[in-house]
Amino acid sequence: MNVPSHRRALLEALAERLGERGLLREPEAMARYVADWAGDRLGEPLAVARPATTAEVAETVRLCHEHGVAMSPQGGHSGLVAGALPAADGGELVISLERLDRVRDIDPVNFTMTVDAGCILESVKQAAAEHDCDFPLSLGAQGSCQIGGNIATNAGGLNVLRHGMMRQLVLGLEVVLPDGRVWDDLSALHKDNRGIDLKQLFLGSEGTLGIVTGAVLKLAPRPTQSRTALLGLPSVTAVVDLYGLARRDCSDLLNAFELIPRRCMELAMEATPDLGDPLDDAHPWYVLMEVAASGPLDLDAMLEHLLERGMEHGLVEDGALATSEAQAQRLWQFRESMLEGQRRRGEHLRTDISVPISAIPAFVERAGEAVMAASPDCEIIAYGHVGDGNLHFNILPPPDMAEADKRDHLHALEERLFAVLDDVGGSLSAEHGIGRTKQAAYLARLSPLERELAEGIKALFDPEGLMNSGRILPPR
Amino acid sequence: MNVPSHRRALLEALAERLGERGLLREPEAMARYVADWAGDRLGEPLAVARPATTAEVAETVRLCHEHGVAMSPQGGHSGLVAGALPAADGGELVISLERLDRVRDIDPVNFTMTVDAGCILESVKQAAAEHDCDFPLSLGAQGSCQIGGNIATNAGGLNVLRHGMMRQLVLGLEVVLPDGRVWDDLSALHKDNRGIDLKQLFLGSEGTLGIVTGAVLKLAPRPTQSRTALLGLPSVTAVVDLYGLARRDCSDLLNAFELIPRRCMELAMEATPDLGDPLDDAHPWYVLMEVAASGPLDLDAMLEHLLERGMEHGLVEDGALATSEAQAQRLWQFRESMLEGQRRRGEHLRTDISVPISAIPAFVERAGEAVMAASPDCEIIAYGHVGDGNLHFNILPPPDMAEADKRDHLHALEERLFAVLDDVGGSLSAEHGIGRTKQAAYLARLSPLERELAEGIKALFDPEGLMNSGRILPPR
Known part of the structure; x- marks a missing residue:
C-alpha cells in the first residue's frame, strides 16, 4: 500500500508511543477489525491502534489530529449499521478500546460502578452481581459488545421497559475529544443540575464527537426472583391493551413484554422441533412476559391476578406460567429459536423501527398491507418490545426469487414500510443507530x-x- | 424611562402583533414578573410579552432577534437562583409562557401526554390522573410552577428516586430557537436512536438556548395504594445502609426515602405543637419513607419485613407504620412543619447540594465540623433525599448575630461547606440550577x-x- 507521508509520519510516532502490542499493521492481524456482526465489511484500515490507557487513547488521538489523519473508534464489533468500520479508502486509523477493560471501582452503597469503556457488557454485569447489584442492560450481544459502544449507540435491549436505555444508566463519562484533550466528567452523582449536561451529547452520537474511555454506571438491586409467562391473544390490539393492564397490575415490575406472531412460533418450532406447541391451541399473537423483584413479593399471585383480569376482558385466550427456572428457559427458547429460524431463511430485511405504543396495531396492519400489495409472495415477520414501541418488522423475500434480485426488492419494500412509519410519527432506528447503512433514509427525513x-x-x-x-452525517 | 430607539421599535411591533392582553408595559401590571419564590428581585423589564401560541412566541422572539433586544423567558416564578428574572438594566423583554396552558393530547395507551410549556405542573398531574395515569414529578411548588420551567431546570423533587428527574420524563420537545425559528421534535416515541439527541441540550440549560413551548411527557400507571413509615435510627451510616436494604426488600417500589435529623423533628414540633413526638423515644436520625404500587401487592407485609430486617441488622431502633391515609398525612406533616419551623428562624443559608450516597455519612460529619469550627454558635439543619444523594445542608446563623452581618457570615460558611463538597466529588446544585445566584461558585469550579x-x-x-x-455563563 502506498501510504502518503503524513500517514507514514503518524504510524512512526504511534509505533514509538504504543509499542508492538499497541499498533497492528499486518493485514492478517487487522482482519478482525474490518467486519462487524452484520457481516458488513468495508476497506482496510491504515492500521489498528490498541491503546491500553486513557492517556494512550488521548495521545493516539492527539497524534492523529496533529497529522490530519481520520479515526475510526471501535468497540466489540456488534454493530449493525457499519458505524464502527474503517472507511474503504484505507485512510482511517482504527482505535480499538479492547485493552481498556478494567472495572475501576464498584460502590454498591451508591449503586454505581466506574468502568473502562472497553469492558465487555457481560463482565460488567458479572462484577455488579458479585456485589448483589444488577447492571440491567441486557442484549443478545452482551458477551462481546463493549460499554463504550453501548454508550456511543445508546444501546437498549430487553429491559428498556423497566430500566431505560443506556442514557438512563450513565451518570458520568470520560471522553477523549477529537483533538486529544480529555474531558473528565466521571461524576457518581445521581442528581446534578450544574449547567448544560454535555455528556448527553456523547450518548448516541456513535463516536462522531469523541471517544468515550470511561463511564460511571448506575446499578439496580439484583433481582432475587422472576417469573415468565407465555400468553395467547386474539389480536395486536389485545396485546397493547394487555400491556396497559400489566403495567398497572404488576406495579411496573415488568422486565419484558414481547410481542410474537404465530408465524414466529412456527419458525421457532421448525428450528427447534422438540419445543412443541406451547399452548393447547394456536393463537394469532403471543406475549412473552417476565416480571422480577429483588424482595419477597408474591409474584405468582400477581401474575395469576393479571391473567384472570386479562381473560375477563377478553384479551387473553390462554396462557402458560413457568413454575420453574427450566420452564422459564423453555419459554424464552421460543424467542431465541425464532431468530434462528429467521436466519435460516437466508437474506431478509431486518428493521428496528419504533412507533408510539398506541399506534402498534394500526401500524402492523397498514405496513403489512403496503408490503403485501407490492410483493404478495413475501413473508412478514413482525415481533418486538411492546413497552418501547420497538418493532422488528422484518421481511422474507418471495421464496422463488433469484438471489441477485433480493437486495433491490427488499430495499423497495423498506421504502414502503418507512412511508407508513413516517405517517404514524415513527423512527427508522429505535436501537441500532444510523451509522452508514441508514444514513440515506435518515437524511431524507431530517x-x-x-x-x-x-x-x-x-x-x-x-x-x-x-x-x-x-x-450519521455525511462527511463535509 | 428613556427607551432607546431599537427597543421602542420592538415594542411598537410587539403591540401590533400581540394585542393588549399580549403586552404589558405599566409598572403595576409588570410587578409580578420581577420577583420569584426566593424573593429575589432585580430591575424592571422593558415590557412583558404574553404570547398565547407557539407561533406568537416565535414571532416575539423573531422580533427581538431582529431588533437586537435581550429576552428573559419566564414560567411560574418558583425559581430559587434568579435565573428567570429580567436583568437590572431594564433592557430585557420578559416572555411569559403563562398563556400557553393547554393540554394538547393525552394518550394513556402510549403512556404519554403532550402539553403546552405554560401548563401548571399540578394541572398536568390532574389531567394524567383522569386517565388513570400518573405524571410523577412532585415538587413543593407544583401548584404554581410550569412544565416549561421544569424542563428548563431539569426539575427533580420528591420522587426522583423512583421516576428520575425531568430529563427522564420528557420524550419530545417543541422549542423556539433564539432567532425565532421553531424546532419541532414533539416525538412520542419511547425508544429512538436517530443521531444526536438535541433535545437533551434544552433540558437543564435554564432557557439559555431557546424557549421550550411544548413537550411530550412520559406517564406512569397511577398508584392505587401507598404506605408511609417513620423510622428512628442511630446514625447517618445506619440511614444509608437501610436505604440499600430498602431498595432490595421493597423491589424498587420506594417513592421517597427522606433523611431527617432530630433537630428538624423538634423544629416541626415547635411550628406545629399538636404534632407530638412521633415515636416513644427521641432518635438522632429519622427516615420518612413511602412505598407505592399500582397493583394488588401486600405493601404492609413488605414494609414489616423491611422493619424486621432493619432491626435485626441494628439499623432501625423504632418505627411507626401509618395504617390509614390520615396517619400517613400526619407523618408527612413533620416534613412540612420542619420547613415552616426553619423559615420562622429568619435568614439562613439554604443549599441543594448532592454527594454520592456512600459519601453522605462522612460528608455530614466533615461539613458539620468545618462549619462549626468557623462558627460555633450557628446551627446546622441537614436533611435530604437519600436516594438521590441530594441534601439540603442548611445553616441558621448564631441567634445573637446582627441582621446586617448575617449575609456575609453565611456566605463565608457556604464557602467552607463547598470546599468539603469539592473533596467528595459533590455538586453545589443538585436541583435548583445555577441561574445568577450560583454563577460565581459554579464558574470557580468549571x-x-x-x-x-x-x-x-x-x-x-x-x-x-x-x-x-x-x-449559568456570564454574558459575552
Missing part, C-alpha cells in the same frame, strides 16, 4: 433546521472532521 | 475545557447572546 444544528454540534467538537466522520 | 465547550454550545444556538444570557 429537516434543514435539525441538520443545521446537528452539523453545528459536529463542527464544534470536531472542526477538522476527523472523528468517525461520515457516520 | 474547568477551562468544560467552559469552552459550554460557551461553544451557547454561541452555536445564540450567537448574538440575546436569550436569557448572563444566566
Whole structure:
C-alpha cells in the first residue's frame, strides 16, 4: 500500500508511543477489525491502534489530529449499521478500546460502578452481581459488545421497559475529544443540575464527537426472583391493551413484554422441533412476559391476578406460567429459536423501527398491507418490545426469487414500510443507530433546521472532521 | 424611562402583533414578573410579552432577534437562583409562557401526554390522573410552577428516586430557537436512536438556548395504594445502609426515602405543637419513607419485613407504620412543619447540594465540623433525599448575630461547606440550577475545557447572546 507521508509520519510516532502490542499493521492481524456482526465489511484500515490507557487513547488521538489523519473508534464489533468500520479508502486509523477493560471501582452503597469503556457488557454485569447489584442492560450481544459502544449507540435491549436505555444508566463519562484533550466528567452523582449536561451529547452520537474511555454506571438491586409467562391473544390490539393492564397490575415490575406472531412460533418450532406447541391451541399473537423483584413479593399471585383480569376482558385466550427456572428457559427458547429460524431463511430485511405504543396495531396492519400489495409472495415477520414501541418488522423475500434480485426488492419494500412509519410519527432506528447503512433514509427525513444544528454540534467538537466522520452525517 | 430607539421599535411591533392582553408595559401590571419564590428581585423589564401560541412566541422572539433586544423567558416564578428574572438594566423583554396552558393530547395507551410549556405542573398531574395515569414529578411548588420551567431546570423533587428527574420524563420537545425559528421534535416515541439527541441540550440549560413551548411527557400507571413509615435510627451510616436494604426488600417500589435529623423533628414540633413526638423515644436520625404500587401487592407485609430486617441488622431502633391515609398525612406533616419551623428562624443559608450516597455519612460529619469550627454558635439543619444523594445542608446563623452581618457570615460558611463538597466529588446544585445566584461558585469550579465547550454550545444556538444570557455563563 502506498501510504502518503503524513500517514507514514503518524504510524512512526504511534509505533514509538504504543509499542508492538499497541499498533497492528499486518493485514492478517487487522482482519478482525474490518467486519462487524452484520457481516458488513468495508476497506482496510491504515492500521489498528490498541491503546491500553486513557492517556494512550488521548495521545493516539492527539497524534492523529496533529497529522490530519481520520479515526475510526471501535468497540466489540456488534454493530449493525457499519458505524464502527474503517472507511474503504484505507485512510482511517482504527482505535480499538479492547485493552481498556478494567472495572475501576464498584460502590454498591451508591449503586454505581466506574468502568473502562472497553469492558465487555457481560463482565460488567458479572462484577455488579458479585456485589448483589444488577447492571440491567441486557442484549443478545452482551458477551462481546463493549460499554463504550453501548454508550456511543445508546444501546437498549430487553429491559428498556423497566430500566431505560443506556442514557438512563450513565451518570458520568470520560471522553477523549477529537483533538486529544480529555474531558473528565466521571461524576457518581445521581442528581446534578450544574449547567448544560454535555455528556448527553456523547450518548448516541456513535463516536462522531469523541471517544468515550470511561463511564460511571448506575446499578439496580439484583433481582432475587422472576417469573415468565407465555400468553395467547386474539389480536395486536389485545396485546397493547394487555400491556396497559400489566403495567398497572404488576406495579411496573415488568422486565419484558414481547410481542410474537404465530408465524414466529412456527419458525421457532421448525428450528427447534422438540419445543412443541406451547399452548393447547394456536393463537394469532403471543406475549412473552417476565416480571422480577429483588424482595419477597408474591409474584405468582400477581401474575395469576393479571391473567384472570386479562381473560375477563377478553384479551387473553390462554396462557402458560413457568413454575420453574427450566420452564422459564423453555419459554424464552421460543424467542431465541425464532431468530434462528429467521436466519435460516437466508437474506431478509431486518428493521428496528419504533412507533408510539398506541399506534402498534394500526401500524402492523397498514405496513403489512403496503408490503403485501407490492410483493404478495413475501413473508412478514413482525415481533418486538411492546413497552418501547420497538418493532422488528422484518421481511422474507418471495421464496422463488433469484438471489441477485433480493437486495433491490427488499430495499423497495423498506421504502414502503418507512412511508407508513413516517405517517404514524415513527423512527427508522429505535436501537441500532444510523451509522452508514441508514444514513440515506435518515437524511431524507431530517429537516434543514435539525441538520443545521446537528452539523453545528459536529463542527464544534470536531472542526477538522476527523472523528468517525461520515457516520450519521455525511462527511463535509 | 428613556427607551432607546431599537427597543421602542420592538415594542411598537410587539403591540401590533400581540394585542393588549399580549403586552404589558405599566409598572403595576409588570410587578409580578420581577420577583420569584426566593424573593429575589432585580430591575424592571422593558415590557412583558404574553404570547398565547407557539407561533406568537416565535414571532416575539423573531422580533427581538431582529431588533437586537435581550429576552428573559419566564414560567411560574418558583425559581430559587434568579435565573428567570429580567436583568437590572431594564433592557430585557420578559416572555411569559403563562398563556400557553393547554393540554394538547393525552394518550394513556402510549403512556404519554403532550402539553403546552405554560401548563401548571399540578394541572398536568390532574389531567394524567383522569386517565388513570400518573405524571410523577412532585415538587413543593407544583401548584404554581410550569412544565416549561421544569424542563428548563431539569426539575427533580420528591420522587426522583423512583421516576428520575425531568430529563427522564420528557420524550419530545417543541422549542423556539433564539432567532425565532421553531424546532419541532414533539416525538412520542419511547425508544429512538436517530443521531444526536438535541433535545437533551434544552433540558437543564435554564432557557439559555431557546424557549421550550411544548413537550411530550412520559406517564406512569397511577398508584392505587401507598404506605408511609417513620423510622428512628442511630446514625447517618445506619440511614444509608437501610436505604440499600430498602431498595432490595421493597423491589424498587420506594417513592421517597427522606433523611431527617432530630433537630428538624423538634423544629416541626415547635411550628406545629399538636404534632407530638412521633415515636416513644427521641432518635438522632429519622427516615420518612413511602412505598407505592399500582397493583394488588401486600405493601404492609413488605414494609414489616423491611422493619424486621432493619432491626435485626441494628439499623432501625423504632418505627411507626401509618395504617390509614390520615396517619400517613400526619407523618408527612413533620416534613412540612420542619420547613415552616426553619423559615420562622429568619435568614439562613439554604443549599441543594448532592454527594454520592456512600459519601453522605462522612460528608455530614466533615461539613458539620468545618462549619462549626468557623462558627460555633450557628446551627446546622441537614436533611435530604437519600436516594438521590441530594441534601439540603442548611445553616441558621448564631441567634445573637446582627441582621446586617448575617449575609456575609453565611456566605463565608457556604464557602467552607463547598470546599468539603469539592473533596467528595459533590455538586453545589443538585436541583435548583445555577441561574445568577450560583454563577460565581459554579464558574470557580468549571474547568477551562468544560467552559469552552459550554460557551461553544451557547454561541452555536445564540450567537448574538440575546436569550436569557448572563444566566449559568456570564454574558459575552
